[in-house]
Amino acid sequence: MITMLLTIAAVFLGGVLGTSLRLGLDLALPTGGPLALSTLVANVLGSFILGLVTGRVLSRPERPEWLRAGLGAGLLGSFTSFSALAMDAGGHLLAGRLLEAGAELGLSVVLGIAAALGGLVLGSLGQSRGAS
Structure with missing residues (x-):
């Protein structure tokens, strides 16, 4: 029971932080266009x-x-956003801007996968399974 409460609290706190960071990014960078x-x-x-x-x-x-x-579901799950990507691409589609919708989706998917892979590789460098 304690472990479950700690997990819920960690997701909640991570979510608050990740959402706040995302709002800061939205305020600093363009969200339309x-x-x-x-x-x-x-x-x-x-x-x-x-x-x-x-x-x-x-x-x-x-x-x-x-x-x-x-860290995963809380902080980074709330920082990133599939729903924002879907809304951005959907807005382009509704406006008949197929090229922009495709670019939005394609860039996010391809660059996201490449970034995750790069992070995994970089994070794993120098790691041995027995070390902490």
């Missing part, structure tokens, strides 16, 4: 950081579940 830069940056940066943290910290079996959930 042909490419919603804040959505792209949040999703690619969040993918890279999650890959890095997973490779360095979260892939270790001795790490507590509350840490995994708080």
